[in-house]
Amino acid sequence: MDSQERIGGIKEEIERANSTAVERIMESEPYWVDMELSIKAIPGMRDYMLLHAGPPIKYERASGPLRGALIGAAIYEGWASSPEEADRMLRRGEIVIKPAHHLSSVGPMAGVISPRMPVYIVRDRRNPERYAYSNMNEGIGRVLRYGVYDRDVIDRLRWMERVLYPVLREAIRAMRRDDKEGLDIKSLIAQAIHMGDDCHNRLVAATTLFIKEMAPYIFSTDFERSLVREAYSFIYGNPFTTLNIVMAGAKVMTMSAHGVKYSTIVTVMARNGTEFGIRVSGLGDEWFTAPAPVPKGVWFPGYSEKDANPDIGDSAITETAGFGGFAMAAAPAIVSWVGGSVEFAVENTRRMYQITYAKHRYFTIPYLEMQGTPTGIDIRKVVATGITPTINTGIAHREPNKGQIGAGIVTMPIEPFKTALRRFAEVYGL
Amino acid sequence: MNNKTFKVHSVFPKGVYVELGGDIVFDIAISRVRSEAGITINPDTYSWWLVDLSRYISRGDRVIVDGDLIALENTLEIDLGDAEVYIADTMRRGKICGATYNKEDFEWLARKTANIAILLEKLSAEEAEALNEIIRKIRRIAGEGNIGEDLFEILREYIGLGRGLTPIFDDFASGILTIYNSLAIRCSGKRPLELNIEDLKRTTDISKYILRNAVKGAIYEPIEKILSADNRYEMLEHIIDLLSIGHSSGAAFSLGVIAGLMISI
Numbered sequence: 001m002d003s004q005e006r007i008g009g010i011k012e013e014i015e016r017a018n019s020t021a022v023e024r025i026m027e028s029e030p031y032w033v034d035m036e037l038s039i040k041a042i043p044g045m046r047d048y049m050l051l052h053a054g055p056p057i058k059y060e061r062a063s064g065p066l067r068g069a070l071i072g073a074a075i076y077e078g079w080a081s082s083p084e085e086a087d088r089m090l091r092r093g094e095i096v097i098k099p100a101h102h103l104s105s106v107g108p109m110a111g112v113i114s115p116r117m118p119v120y121i122v123r124d125r126r127n128p129e130r131y132a133y134s135n136m137n138e139g140i141g142r143v144l145r146y147g148v149y150d151r152d153v154i155d156r157l158r159w160m161e162r163v164l165y166p167v168l169r170e171a172i173r174a175m176r177r178d179d180k181e182g183l184d185i186k187s188l189i190a191q192a193i194h195m196g197d198d199c200h201n202r203l204v205a206a207t208t209l210f211i212k213e214m215a216p217y218i219f220s221t222d223f224e225r226s227l228v229r230e231a232y233s234f235i236y237g238n239p240f241t242t243l244n245i246v247m248a249g250a251k252v253m254t255m256s257a258h259g260v261k262y263s264t265i266v267t268v269m270a271r272n273g274t275e276f277g278i279r280v281s282g283l284g285d286e287w288f289t290a291p292a293p294v295p296k297g298v299w300f301p302g303y304s305e306k307d308a309n310p311d312i313g314d315s316a317i318t319e320t321a322g323f324g325g326f327a328m329a330a331a332p333a334i335v336s337w338v339g340g341s342v343e344f345a346v347e348n349t350r351r352m353y354q355i356t357y358a359k360h361r362y363f364t365i366p367y368l369e370m371q372g373t374p375t376g377i378d379i380r381k382v383v384a385t386g387i388t389p390t391i392n393t394g395i396a397h398r399e400p401n402k403g404q405i406g407a408g409i410v411t412m413p414i415e416p417f418k419t420a421l422r423r424f425a426e427v428y429g430l
Numbered sequence: 431m432n433n434k435t436f437k438v439h440s441v442f443p444k445g446v447y448v449e450l451g452g453d454i455v456f457d458i459a460i461s462r463v464r465s466e467a468g469i470t471i472n473p474d475t476y477s478w479w480l481v482d483l484s485r486y487i488s489r490g491d492r493v494i495v496d497g498d499l500i501a502l503e504n505t506l507e508i509d510l511g512d513a514e515v516y517i518a519d520t521m522r523r524g525k526i527c528g529a530t531y532n533k534e535d536f537e538w539l540a541r542k543t544a545n546i547a548i549l550l551e552k553l554s555a556e557e558a559e560a561l562n563e564i565i566r567k568i569r570r571i572a573g574e575g576n577i578g579e580d581l582f583e584i585l586r587e588y589i590g591l592g593r594g595l596t597p598i599f600d601d602f603a604s605g606i607l608t609i610y611n612s613l614a615i616r617c618s619g620k621r622p623l624e625l626n627i628e629d630l631k632r633t634t635d636i637s638k639y640i641l642r643n644a645v646k647g648a649i650y651e652p653i654e655k656i657l658s659a660d661n662r663y664e665m666l667e668h669i670i671d672l673l674s675i676g677h678s679s680g681a682a683f684s685l686g687v688i689a690g691l692m693i694s695i
Contacts, residue, residue, distance in 0.1 A: 003541075003545075004555040004556075004558075007545055007548050007555055008555060011548070380549060380550050383550060383673060384552060384674060385674055386674030386675075418670050418671070419667075421546065421549075421550075421670065422663075422666065422670065424549075425542060425545060425546055425549070430542070430545040430546065
């Protein structure tokens with residue numbers, strides 16, 4: 001076979017593979033089915049192990065907010081009694097750190113998950129063997145995921161473990177006893193997008209829908225009324241409650257597309273605050289990385305870009321699955337939180353069509369005549385156009401224990417896509 | 431020079447794609463954008479530049495190309511005449527002249543570049559093969575020593591060939607000329623090719639403009655990176671950057687750059 005014929009053959013294989021991968025993303029059916037402590041729920045999780053957002057990194061190279069969150073988690077677990085002791089243990093390798101993605105898990109911002117943290121368990125109804133996990137959302141500002149480890153943060157995490165987790169676990173189990181599969185995350189996202197959310201940085205509708213679905217079960221639990229009210233008030237007061245749930249849903253969707261031979265579709269985009277990394281369906285578990293960019297932001301009072309850490313978090317899994325920043329045209333109100341203009345929000349969605357394989361069958365945007373959201377980032381299209389994914393994001397202070405200082409927009413570097421394309425050419429003999 | 435009017439197909443960070451007869455035909459690299467209101471958009475503010483640019487230009491707008499000037503109705507002018515280029519004298523050539531690249535390296539680069547361009551649907555397999563055939567021809571004449579006259583004959587033969595407002599062969603020729611006229615003198619003591627582009631009747635005005643700049647050996651940043659690469663793998667990495675230019679332009683230009691390197695070093 002001559003070279004032209006062979007390349008023609010590979011192009012056909014890529015087309016078939018990408019069609020399969022993106023079909024799987026769209027047809028995956030993630031359901032929130034249960035909650036458990038991560039050490040019991042997540043295969044591979046063990047004592048003295050902490051999961052973190054983004055590609056692998058050594059503690060010494062970790063950014064301020066990631067170090068802060070790791071320190072806070074060590075204190076929360078009772079492994080260390082002070083930040084200094086936690087820092088020493090992490091430096092000596094007495095506490096192992098590992099990307100959450102390696103254990104089918106995701107977490108926003110620092111994304112730190114410790115063994116005794118409760119996690120949402122999300123299952124793919126299409127493939128009941130496929131699970132993904134995410135931790136519980138603490139709200140905004142001075143929280144662990146933004147690298148804060150003070151007493152208030154640790155107390156809140158312990159309250160979440162003691163009160164919020166058991167109430168929600170009982171609620172989801174009651175829902176399932178009611179002949180339901182669990183909470184249908186895909187349907188929640190699709191509806192929320194129609195109601196003005198992008199489901200990454202705007203989840204007002206998603207959380208309202210969540211409350212509508214879950215409230216009857218929350219109030220049917222046998223817990224003391226005051227505790228149930230506490231839990232309900234916390235959910236009600238935190239529009240980001242559903243972020244972690246939809247992220248686990250997005251992880252299930254993208255996992256279903258991973259490992260398709262010849263596919264050039266991105267199945268992971270994540271940042272650890274130092275590096276941005278991607279994984280590609282047809283290229284196994286290899287990470288392709290580049291330095292993480294600093295977002296353009298709307299700053300909390302007293303802060304500016306010079307205080308900002310480079311982008312961090314696994315939440316770009318939302319864009320990888322075809323919503324989040326890619327659905328910003330559906331969420332014009334988001335610009336009051338992340339900056340830019342409504343025109344930009346619409347333009348960003350339009351631009352992302354140029355680097356994606358398909359329009360989502362179920363996530364549709366009313367303002368764009370019900371077109372599907374851009375879905376399935378194709379490394380070939382990124383390199384061919386020079387357009388890289390633009391997403392919205394929270395912004396952490398670059399130092400540990402300072403917290404969130406804004407929210408904004410960030411455009412990913414092209415290098416990982418180029419490197420992945422070059423590797424693709426090697427792996428498939430081009 | 432006659433004015434030409436085109437329709438904007440899409441706006442990208444690196445420029446504007448315009449179309450003619452339904453085809454995307456040319457990407458206009460923008461170094462400076464000036465509006466009637468006196469607003470200058472700074473390309474350094476990269477991620478916001480696109481947003482700003484899209485306020486002035488959108489799909490379906492009509493642009494007029496008149497020599498070095500691109501104008502959008504009465505609201506915007508894009509002046510290519512002042513485009514910043516790195517001319518041969520300012521570039522770092524040390525590495526490339528002293529480098530130990532050999533025939534196999536450039537053949538490997540040409541093969542990889544063509545394959546990736548096909549993969550990205552920048553070139554068809556037939557177009558890639560046609561350019562490879564021309565590369566083989568150029569290598570043969572380079573081996574015979576009379577590069578100037580014979581290369582000019584090849585340009586005469588193929589100029590204007592291929593699709594696009596800057597035909598594929600012209601983009602390829604721009605790559606060769608850019609590299610040859612910036613490297614041949616310094617690396618091999620050869621004379622630069624002095625071509626009268628106006629003699630090349632069959633091509634378009636925009637293509638002639640680009641070829642004229644190529645004859646000057648004008649090197650801009652992405653080419654400088656290719657020339658500064660430490661090995662063929664790094665070179666390929668930078669060549670991939672060029673592939674995002676235009677539809678087929680970047681791919682054909684890249685193969686021209688590689689052909690230029692083959693005959694210049």
